Amino acid sequence: MKAEIITIGDEILIGQIVDSNSAFLGKQLNKIGIDVFQITSVQDDEKHIINALKDASKRADLVITTGGLGPTKDDLTKKTLCSYFSDELVLDQQVLEHIEEIFRKYVSTPILPANKTQAYLPSKSTGLFNRYGTAPGMWIEQDQTVYISLPGVPYEMKSLMRDEVIPRLKERFKTPYIIHKTILTYGLGESAIADRIEEWEDALPQHIKLAYLPNFGRVRLRLTTRGVNEDKLYAELNEQINKLHTYIGDIIKGFEDEESLEENIARLFVENGLSLSTAESCTGGKIASKFSDIPGASGFLKGGIVSYATSAKSDALGISDDIIETHSVVSKVITSEMANKSLQMFNSDLAIATTGNAGPTKGDSDAAIGTVFIALADGKETKVHQFNFGNQRERVTNKAVNKSFELIYDWIIKQNKQQN
Amino acid sequence: MKAEIITIGDEILIGQIVDSNSAFLGKQLNKIGIDVFQITSVQDDEKHIINALKDASKRADLVITTGGLGPTKDDLTKKTLCSYFSDELVLDQQVLEHIEEIFRKYVSTPILPANKTQAYLPSKSTGLFNRYGTAPGMWIEQDQTVYISLPGVPYEMKSLMRDEVIPRLKERFKTPYIIHKTILTYGLGESAIADRIEEWEDALPQHIKLAYLPNFGRVRLRLTTRGVNEDKLYAELNEQINKLHTYIGDIIKGFEDEESLEENIARLFVENGLSLSTAESCTGGKIASKFSDIPGASGFLKGGIVSYATSAKSDALGISDDIIETHSVVSKVITSEMANKSLQMFNSDLAIATTGNAGPTKGDSDAAIGTVFIALADGKETKVHQFNFGNQRERVTNKAVNKSFELIYDWIIKQNKQQN
Numbered sequence: 158m159k160a161e162i163i164t165i166g167d168e169i170l171i172g173q174i175v176d177s178n179s180a181f182l183g184k185q186l187n188k189i190g191i192d193v194f195q196i197t198s199v200q201d202d203e204k205h206i207i208n209a210l211k212d213a214s215k216r217a218d219l220v221i222t223t224g225g226l227g228p229t230k231d232d233l234t235k236k237t238l239c240s241y242f243s244d245e246l247v248l249d250q251q252v253l254e255h256i257e258e259i260f261r262k263y264v265s266t267p268i269l270p271a272n273k274t275q276a277y278l279p280s281k282s283t284g285l286f287n288r289y290g291t292a293p294g295m296w297i298e299q300d301q302t303v304y305i306s307l308p309g310v311p312y313e314m315k316s317l318m319r320d321e322v323i324p325r326l327k328e329r330f331k332t333p334y335i336i337h338k339t340i341l342t343y344g345l346g347e348s349a350i351a352d353r354i355e356e357w358e359d360a361l362p363q364h365i366k367l368a369y370l371p372n373f374g375r376v377r378l379r380l381t382t383r384g385v386n387e388d389k390l391y392a393e394l395n396e397q398i399n400k401l402h403t404y405i406g407d408i409i410k411g412f413e414d415e416e417s418l419e420e421n422i423a424r425l426f427v428e429n430g431l432s433l434s435t436a437e438s439c440t441g442g443k444i445a446s447k448f449s450d451i452p453g454a455s456g457f458l459k460g461g462i463v464s465y466a467t468s469a470k471s472d473a474l475g476i477s478d479d480i481i482e483t484h485s486v487v488s489k490v491i492t493s494e495m496a497n498k499s500l501q502m503f504n505s506d507l508a509i510a511t512t513g514n515a516g517p518t519k520g521d522s523d524a525a526i527g528t529v530f531i532a533l534a535d536g537k538e539t540k541v542h543q544f545n546f547g548n549q550r551e552r553v554t555n556k557a558v559n560k561s562f563e564l565i566y567d568w569i570i571k572q573n574k575q576q577n
Numbered sequence: 578m579k580a581e582i583i584t585i586g587d588e589i590l591i592g593q594i595v596d597s598n599s600a601f602l603g604k605q606l607n608k609i610g611i612d613v614f615q616i617t618s619v620q621d622d623e624k625h626i627i628n629a630l631k632d633a634s635k636r637a638d639l640v641i642t643t644g645g646l647g648p649t650k651d652d653l654t655k656k657t658l659c660s661y662f663s664d665e666l667v668l669d670q671q672v673l674e675h676i677e678e679i680f681r682k683y684v685s686t687p688i689l690p691a692n693k694t695q696a697y698l699p700s701k702s703t704g705l706f707n708r709y710g711t712a713p714g715m716w717i718e719q720d721q722t723v724y725i726s727l728p729g730v731p732y733e734m735k736s737l738m739r740d741e742v743i744p745r746l747k748e749r750f751k752t753p754y755i756i757h758k759t760i761l762t763y764g765l766g767e768s769a770i771a772d773r774i775e776e777w778e779d780a781l782p783q784h785i786k787l788a789y790l791p792n793f794g795r796v797r798l799r800l801t802t803r804g805v806n807e808d809k810l811y812a813e814l815n816e817q818i819n820k821l822h823t824y825i826g827d828i829i830k831g832f833e834d835e836e837s838l839e840e841n842i843a844r845l846f847v848e849n850g851l852s853l854s855t856a857e858s859c860t861g862g863k864i865a866s867k868f869s870d871i872p873g874a875s876g877f878l879k880g881g882i883v884s885y886a887t888s889a890k891s892d893a894l895g896i897s898d899d900i901i902e903t904h905s906v907v908s909k910v911i912t913s914e915m916a917n918k919s920l921q922m923f924n925s926d927l928a929i930a931t932t933g934n935a936g937p938t939k940g941d942s943d944a945a946i947g948t949v950f951i952a953l954a955d956g957k958e959t960k961v962h963q964f965n966f967g968n969q970r971e972r973v974t975n976k977a978v979n980k981s982f983e984l985i986y987d988w989i990i991k992q993n994k995q996q997n
Contacts, residue, residue: 168790170613171757172603173799175595179618183592193590195625198599198616201788205615212632228768229789230778263967266769289969310791312972337591348648349686358650368621369649370588371730379593435883441869442862445883449861452937452970460889462882463855463865466923469880473922502893503886517872547683549709549732550872 158332159194160186161213165206165224165234166309169198178223178314185318190332190383191219201225206237214302219326224309226292228271234306235295238279242297246277249284249293256291282306285321289313294321303329334387338394339370340378340401341418342408343563347371350378354404357397365397373555374546375563377413410566418562419447425569426457429576433565434503435461436474436495439487439513439529443558459503464495474498487512487522489530489541496534496541507568508534509561513546515553529557533564578752579614580606581633585626585644585654586729589618598643598734605738610752610803611639621645626657634722639746644729646712648691654726655715658699662717666697669704669713676711702726705741709733714741723749754807758814759790760798760821761838762828763983767791770798774824777817785817793975794966795983797833830986838982839867845989846877849996853985854923855881856894856915858906859933859949863978879923884915894918907932907942909950909961916954916961927988928954929981933966935973949977953984 162182168174176198183193194216199205206225213220225234239245253276260268275291278284285294285305290313295306305322307314342350347369351358358367364384370377380397384390402409411421426433435445445461448454464470467486471478476494484490495510513529514522522528527548532541542564546556582602588594596618603613614636619625626645633640645654659665673696680688695711698704705714705725710733715726725742727734762770767789771778778787784804790797800817804810822829831841846853855865865881868874884890887906891898896914904910915930933949934942942948947968952961962984966976 167786167788167801168799169600170603170616171607171801172600172605172613173759173790173797174792175597175600176616177595180589180592180595183590185592187591193592194620195629196590196596196616196618200614209615227789227791229771231786231788263965264766264769266765269768269772271768271771289967289972312969316969339593345686346684348689348691349684351649351691352689366587366651368587368651369647370593371647372594377593379588381587381591432886434889437862440866441874441878442857442864442866442881442883443869444862445885446860446862446866449863449883449885450974454861455886458885460883460885460893461862462893463862463869463880465865465869465878465880466852466875469854469923472924473880473882503889504892547709549736552709552732554870 158191158219158330159217160191160219160221161194161217162196163206163209163213163220163222164196164198164309165201165222167201170200178309178311181311181315182221182223182318185323187335187337189323189327190335191326191330192335201231201233203233203237203240206233207241210241210304218301218330219303219305221305221307223307223314226275226306226308228275228291235277235279238282238295238297238306242279242281242299244279244281247280249276249278252276252278252284252293255286259291285317287313287317288320289316296325333383333385334390335381335383336387336390336394337414338380338398339413340380340398341410341413342376342378342405343374343410344408345376347376350376350405350408354401357400357404361397362393365394373552373559375559410563418566420451422562422566422569423448423451423454423457425573427453429569429573431506431569431572432457432459434459434499434505434508436499436508436510437461437463438465438495438511439515440511440554440557440561441465443554444509444511444561447558459505462499462502470495485523487514487524487528487530489543492530492532493534493539493541496532496539500534500536506535507565509565510534511557511561513553513557515550516548517550527553529553531557531561531564533568535568578611578639578750579637580611580639580641581614581637582616583626583629583633583640583642584616584618584729585621585642587621590620598729598731601731601735602641602643602738605743607755607757609743609747610755611746611750612755621651621653623653623657623660626653627661630661630724638721638750639723639725641725641727643727643734646695646726646728648695648711655697655699658702658715658717658726662699662701662719664699664701667700669696669698672696672698672704672713675706679711705737707733707737708740709736716745753803753805754810755801755803756807756810756814757834758800758818759833760800760818761830761833762796762798762825763794763830764828765796765825767796770796770825770828774821777820777824781817782813785814793972793979795979830983838986840871842982842986842989843868843871843874843877845993847873849989849992851926851989851992852877852879854879854919854925854928856919856928856930857881857883858885858890858915858931859935860931860974860977860981861885863974864929864931864981867978879925882919882922890915905943907934907944907948907950909963912950912952913954913959913961916952916959920954920956926955927985929985930954931977931981933973933977935970936968937970947973949973951977951981951984953988955988
């Protein structure tokens with residue numbers, strides 16, 4: 158069972174937007190045992206879209222398109238589907254009523270003829286209800302291939318996939334299980350890991366695939382297997398992972414299939430009734446904002462300080478100018494002070510603080526570009542770690558964020574063990 | 578002159594990573610007059626990669642691949658290029674020395690045979706120096722088509738494009754100018770805009786293309802034209818934009834080609850010697866962290882408070898529990914207080930504060946899901962705006978961030994006018 162994704166829109170090809178829809182679709186399809194064979198991004202051009210549909214239909218049983226369903230003249234998907242399927246557009250009264258309702262409730266401007274054209278669908282298609290928007294999805298079958306067309310707006314596409322597409326696909330196709338296990342490691346590069354696990358990797362059964370995914374100081378190892386017996390597949394993967402532990406148990410920080418490391422941390426804080434606060438300089442609020450993306454974050458995340466400018470460290474955190482002067486703003490002492498102040502200010506169980514020099518210029522600090530300090534304070538002790546994350550701004554910041562998650566994870570795992 | 582991008586890696590197809598490389602490549606190529614016709618993402622599979630190369634070479638003069646150049650066994654790109662070009666790998670001594678240097682300087686583990694394999698390149702290729710990593714890029718020409726292979730690690734790929742690929746492409750090809758102008762609007766939906774500018778849109782010359790790009794409360798209008806006379810193209814676009822102003826001048830908030838709205842705001846703050854601080858609840862640090870991504874942000878961004886939990890509003894911002902109790906944590910009064918406190922704490926010229934209920938549950942607040950308050954305080958006055966951004970967490974948060982940027986922009990434009 159193979160699927161292909163076609164994303165439609167000039168804005169993707171000229172790089173004005175990053176196509177994040179495909180990753181979401183790939184993940185969702187995988188979960189129900191459907192492999193994505195290829196992703197193709199094409200222009201807002203009827204001929205190009207038709208060629209992509211033709212090519213994809215030769216290779217895949219399922220073709221999903223996103224984009225080109227808006228009310229404006231550059232939106233060509235429905236017209237193109239009519240050409241491709243020799244079909245015509247007909248009014249769907251239910252969709253029209255939904256569009257009218259959205260305008261009544263949320264839009265201050267009057268409904269226009271262009272908006273009403275969104276209620277017209279190819280006669281051969283089944284409309285898929287879009288609760289968050291005016292463009293319905295479409296499902297069309299022809300010659301054993303299922304074609305699904307979804308809007309490009311991410312939250313509309315996502316809810317359509319979850320509520321309309323996935324249940325229908327599960328009913329329509331009997332698919333094998335595709336199981337991924339993603340092992341998160343910190344501390345070694347991919348080639349050093351490959352070297353340590355070579356014996357294990359070479360002995361992996363043919364049908365289990367291994368991939369290395371390095372990312373700013375983390376390396377993920379992804380194992381993939383497929384088959385009809387779910388229990389057997391899990392048992393086999395778990396056996397391999399147990400073996401893997403004997404090679405690299407020291408650098409494994411858990412798994413990232415059901416939840417990310419951040420979600421894992423969030424859950425452990427909530428389960429242990431503990432709370433977190435931040436004091437971010439070089440990471441500029443990224444640690445707090447990544448946690449706040451998790452629904453229910455207010456259950457453990459008290460808040461944080463972004464003390465970006467040097468003056469903010471004295472003005473907002475109350476660190477004395479003398480200490481800043483003596484130690485420089487990127488230093489062990491200041492980072493430690495920031496963590497302590499954040500712990501007090503937010504009355505949290507753990508505070509994490511970051512300072513660093515991400516470049517491109519040295520700014521107010523004496524520290525070399527790439528230097529990052531991360532401090533953790535929990536009332537009992539305040540530990541500061543020093544790193545050099547290289548000479549590229551984006552890399553320095555992202556490595557600092559990832560390393561902070563690792564240190565928070567180590568801390569909460571320790572608390573969790575002590576409490577249980 | 579057409580290009581195609583092929584991104585290689587199972588992790589893209591199963592949705593484990595979002596392919597952001599293609600957007601960067603598209604943007605860079607466009608700037609030097611090269612159109613990206615199609616983007617194709619394929620598996621770590623030799624046959625699949627070869628098919629993609631063959632298909633792309635039929636349509637394009639330039640084929641760029643990313644990914645599959647790592648030192649581990651799942652990295653197949655070089656082997657595949659050798660099959661495709663009937664070539665073999667030979668040692669590049671300079672690359673080997675660079676790899677050895679990187680290990681000496683930045684890697685704590687010893688260099689391994691697998692790392693040294695990265696110094697082998699197809700004999701028909703020209704190596705492209707990768708200053709940030711161990712995998713060099715490659716340039717191969719065959720039958721009038723240029724093939725470029727780049728690593729998938731974003732910061733390595735980016736520096737290779739800027740330093741090695743773009744200068745060589747400019748020398749190798751004579752290309753037309755492709756000019757985009759992107760007009761940023763706030764306040765109307767895409768169909769309402771289309772209705773107001775219909776007369777103008779219908780009168781656009783055939784060779785100027787218009788696209789509507791809606792995104793969380795903002796709509797961008799992108800005009801694209803191409804030709805050999807750069808001055809003429811700009812003059813023509815500017816004339817159209819002047820005409821456009823007579824239709825929707827009231828909702829235009831500037832242009833986003835050279836710099837984003839955030840960068841525009843940053844520049845205006847720095848030019849006017851003004852500073853900004855934040856107090857973020859529902860946006861969780863996103864406003865601060867987006868500004869801190871801009872190099873030189875410390876020139877205007879003092880810092881901010883993320884007061885995520887209700888207790889943080891009293892503990893860290895010093896807002897009295899009575900006021901919170903009386904008005905509820907998502908309210909006009911609390912948001913106004915947050916902005917005022919942030920202004921004092923950070924000693925800034927403008928403070929922006931957000932509170933809101935992004936859902937999925939109501940949490941500590943009385944406000945309906947989707948309710949967002951945004952306050953701006955500048956010492957002279959504190960203004961609070963109320964919005965309802967719908968019923969979907971991601972949308973509510975993103976709309977709140979975008980709206981905040983709009984309000985900050987309006988404020989700084991006003992200051993800028995008063996000072997100049």
